[in-house]
Amino acid sequence: MTIEILMPALSPTMEEGTLSKWLVNEGDSISSGDLIAEIETDKATMEVEAVDDGKIGQLLVPEGTEGVKVNTPIALLVDTNESPHASIKNIADKPYLEKEKIQSKPTNDKTISIEANSSLITVREALRNAMAEEMRADKNVFIMGEEVAEYQGAYKVTQGLLDEFGDKRVYDTPITEHGFAGIGIGAAFGNLKPIVEFMTFNFAMQAMDQIINSAAKTLYMSGGQMGCPIVFRGPNGAASRVAAQHSQCYASWYAHCPGLKVVSPWSSKDAKGLLKSAIRDPDPVIFLENEVMYGQSFSCPDDDNFTLPIGKANIEKEGNDVTIIAFSIMVGKSLEAAEILKDKNINAEVINLRTLRPLDIDTIIESVKKTNRVVTCEEGFPFSGIGAEISAIISEKAFDWLDAPVVRVTGKDVPMPYAANLEKLALPQVVDIVSASAQVCNED
Amino acid sequence: MNKNMAKKISIEPKMNYDLNLLQDMYKKMLLIRRFEEKAGQLYGMGQIGGFCHLYIGQEAVVVGIQSAQIDGDSIVTSYRDHGHMLACDMDPKGVMAELTGRKDGYSKGKGGSMHMFSREKGFFGGHGIVAAQVPIGAGLAFSHKYNGNKNVSITYFGDGAANQGQVYESYNIASLWKLPVVFVIENNKYGMGTSVNRSSAGENLSNRGKPYGIKSEIVDGMDILAVRDAAIRAIDYCRSGKGPYILEMKTYRYRGHSMSDPAKYRTRDEVDKIRKTSDPIENIKLLLNKMGVEDKTLKDIDRDIKSVIAEAAKFAQDSPEPSEDELFTDITIN
Numbered sequence: 001m002t003i004e005i006l007m008p009a010l011s012p013t014m015e016e017g018t019l020s021k022w023l024v025n026e027g028d029s030i031s032s033g034d035l036i037a038e039i040e041t042d043k044a045t046m047e048v049e050a051v052d053d054g055k056i057g058q059l060l061v062p063e064g065t066e067g068v069k070v071n072t073p074i075a076l077l078v079d080t081n082e083s084p085h086a087s088i089k090n091i092a093d094k095p096y097l098e099k100e101k102i103q104s105k106p107t108n109d110k111t112i113s114i115e116a117n118s119s120l121i122t123v124r125e126a127l128r129n130a131m132a133e134e135m136r137a138d139k140n141v142f143i144m145g146e147e148v149a150e151y152q153g154a155y156k157v158t159q160g161l162l163d164e165f166g167d168k169r170v171y172d173t174p175i176t177e178h179g180f181a182g183i184g185i186g187a188a189f190g191n192l193k194p195i196v197e198f199m200t201f202n203f204a205m206q207a208m209d210q211i212i213n214s215a216a217k218t219l220y221m222s223g224g225q226m227g228c229p230i231v232f233r234g235p236n237g238a239a240s241r242v243a244a245q246h247s248q249c250y251a252s253w254y255a256h257c258p259g260l261k262v263v264s265p266w267s268s269k270d271a272k273g274l275l276k277s278a279i280r281d282p283d284p285v286i287f288l289e290n291e292v293m294y295g296q297s298f299s300c301p302d303d304d305n306f307t308l309p310i311g312k313a314n315i316e317k318e319g320n321d322v323t324i325i326a327f328s329i330m331v332g333k334s335l336e337a338a339e340i341l342k343d344k345n346i347n348a349e350v351i352n353l354r355t356l357r358p359l360d361i362d363t364i365i366e367s368v369k370k371t372n373r374v375v376t377c378e379e380g381f382p383f384s385g386i387g388a389e390i391s392a393i394i395s396e397k398a399f400d401w402l403d404a405p406v407v408r409v410t411g412k413d414v415p416m417p418y419a420a421n422l423e424k425l426a427l428p429q430v431v432d433i434v435s436a437s438a439q440v441c442n443e444d
Numbered sequence: 445m446n447k448n449m450a451k452k453i454s455i456e457p458k459m460n461y462d463l464n465l466l467q468d469m470y471k472k473m474l475l476i477r478r479f480e481e482k483a484g485q486l487y488g489m490g491q492i493g494g495f496c497h498l499y500i501g502q503e504a505v506v507v508g509i510q511s512a513q514i515d516g517d518s519i520v521t522s523y524r525d526h527g528h529m530l531a532c533d534m535d536p537k538g539v540m541a542e543l544t545g546r547k548d549g550y551s552k553g554k555g556g557s558m559h560m561f562s563r564e565k566g567f568f569g570g571h572g573i574v575a576a577q578v579p580i581g582a583g584l585a586f587s588h589k590y591n592g593n594k595n596v597s598i599t600y601f602g603d604g605a606a607n608q609g610q611v612y613e614s615y616n617i618a619s620l621w622k623l624p625v626v627f628v629i630e631n632n633k634y635g636m637g638t639s640v641n642r643s644s645a646g647e648n649l650s651n652r653g654k655p656y657g658i659k660s661e662i663v664d665g666m667d668i669l670a671v672r673d674a675a676i677r678a679i680d681y682c683r684s685g686k687g688p689y690i691l692e693m694k695t696y697r698y699r700g701h702s703m704s705d706p707a708k709y710r711t712r713d714e715v716d717k718i719r720k721t722s723d724p725i726e727n728i729k730l731l732l733n734k735m736g737v738e739d740k741t742l743k744d745i746d747r748d749i750k751s752v753i754a755e756a757a758k759f760a761q762d763s764p765e766p767s768e769d770e771l772f773t774d775i776t777i778n
Contacts, residue, residue, distance in 0.1 A: 168590070174620070179582075179610050179614050182578070182580050183579045183583040185579070185580055186579060186587070187583040187587045187590070188583070189568050192586075192587050192591075210610075213571075218559075218569065221554060221559035221569075222550075223552035223553075224774035225563055226563070261776065283776040283777050
């Protein structure tokens with residue numbers, strides 16, 4: 001009997017990986033639990049164990065192959081007393097080798113044009129580069145957080161920083177968000193420039209008191225004496241299949257509070273330009289990343305001095321019929337929606353907010369004056385969300401320019417479910433943006 | 445009541461103490477006492493609003509520790525902070541004007557009693573959330589270590605705060621990273637209205653550093669000389685790079701938790717007994733007498749301090765309220 005050994009999923013968001021090394025040869029007998037291969041994801045290199053006893057009949061994917069999709073057969077396991085070749089013959093008509101086209105580049109690369117003096121890099125690399133560049137430029141910049149040093153980052157965002165900057169600049173903390181957030185704030189009061197990584201912003205709720213009461217409010221309460229130049233960064237929003245306690249967008253929580261700046265990048269360019277600005281900023285900045293975006297590639301300027309201003313939105317696509325306002329992962333979904341809307345003769349404008357506090361109200365209002373219709377997009381809950389705020393601001397400042405009520409596309413008003421189908425229903429999808437846009441365009 | 449606290453401090457002249465130093469400590473304690481009495485009065489007159497937590501009774505703690513510090517050391521404490529600011533040589537006028545919510549206050553009237561700061565004097569607040577200052581103090585110590593200077597962070601908190609989780613998160617990291625921080629627990633026996641015995645399991649709060657490998661001492665916080673001696677040991681230890689140190693000061697506040705506290709949780713008798721037997725200011729006064737300082741000199745000191753305080757109170761009431769423009773300043777730097 002022949003068993004297919006499949007490319008395993010090694011994290012909630014992994015879709016593909018590199019088969020970096022085979023630890024067995026064809027013909028080797030193996031037992032359940034033996035190490036058979038090393039697989040590198042964008043997060044980590046992991047060893048794969050055999051789950052059955054048998055003999056390696058054939059290695060289907062050569063080592064060094066990149067972009068091997070999860071669930072692709074990578075080897076065949078046969079009974080120990082069977083001749084490998086005989087059994088392979090039995091399955092030779094399986095067409096999976098042709099069907100599963102093994103790609104050497106991530107799928108989203110092919111449509112991206114690379115701008116001048118730029119390189120195609122992932123959001124993860126852009127964030128890492130931003131930190132490394134700022135740490136080279138300013139010795140007061142340091143990073144602390146769970147697994148940021150020796151483990152190279154839970155999501156590999158801090159990869160290589162320990163090697164380059166050493167343990168006086170890169171600190172692994174215990175799993176005590178409340179304590180290390182407060183220590184970071186104290187260090188910022190002491191004129192250092194800490195970058196505090198939260199493994200995810202879900203865990204930053206443990207540190208909420210220090211972030212709001214200590215970091216955000218102290219400048220005001222001190223009559224301007226106590227600046228707190230600190231960056232709190234990490235993934236925010238939904239990952240994939242990690243359920244309610246690990247999937248929440250905190251944008252509106254932080255954006256609610258005076259004293260904070262709240263930034264949320266979408267592309268690699270955003271990630272680099274905004275994180276560098278956040279690190280240089282004299283105020284506390286909440287930097288909301290997105291785990292699903294880490295592995296996506298975009299054109300990103302190479303220049304060490306490239307920054308993007310905090311407080312300025314970017315029009316990713318110009319249009320006249322409807323303004324779609326989004327941030328973080330929803331920008332990509334909005335651009336996809338805009339493509340689909342073209343077929344319906346709707347020319348959508350897509351605004352990437354980039355910063356949530358201070359919000360770039362001027363760019364929003366100018367766009368409303370042009371399109372007269374607005375759809376807001378966010379992964380967060382609808383009640384008191386970013387969309388609610390934008391809608392209120394438009395009512396106050398551009399009511400007469402509206403041809404239809406503002407429509408909010410948001411996550412559903414439920415804790416994130418685990419089941420795949422329910423999770424998909426709970427999250428805002430491209431189709432929701434398309435139908436909301438069509439709806440506002442059909443109201444006159 | 446704790447044995448250490450009940451015992452009067454030795455009034456035998458300690459010749460190893462410089463008379464000028466003792467007089468300075470006496471002056472500072474008296475300044476704090478008179479300042480707080482005046483603040484209590486102004487509160488009663490409606491000149492000070494909100495919460496106002498007086499330090500009366502605890503003066504020896506902050507003054508004794510301050511006498512062992514050097515320039516550049518940082519200090520952070522809770523909302524019972526007036527004494528700490530005066531000990532740091534912050535101007536009583538600026539502190540009092542903040543209490544009255546006026547523009548010449550240290551925070552331009554935007555912080556109030558619980559939230560004042562002076563970077564210049566190394567005073568980092570003044571924090572209103574119980575124990576929030578503890579990780580901040582450890583972070584200040586982190587900045588000293590990072591910068592490679594020899595300064596330490598003195599991080600004060602009360603017995604009530606000692607039960608908050610972030611205190612232990614801070615102990616853990618401070619010990620792991622050998623941060624130069626002296627954690628000073630001002631154990632005044634009551635976290636608001638709940639006595640230590642009713643809120644805190646285990647024997648002494650100082651013991652709680654032991655699992656983290658943090659050296660600790662219990663100190664009679666009513667005896668300024670004992671406080672100073674312990675502070676010298678603790679600060680030397682931190683300065684030499686050995687990591688954090690805990691001083692549990694057994695002290696006592698004579699007034700309620702805040703001005704609005706009727707203090708029904710303890711007897712008048714308990715307060716009076718401590719005032720009579722352990723008052724830190726009375727005790728050092730006796731010591732100064734023994735060392736040959738005349739009553740007249742002490743009376744002159746008291747008179748001078750009263751006039752400083754009267755001036756501060758007048759300044760704080762004459763200073764205008766902040767301009768309405770201040771509502772929208774200092775929210776962010778840029």
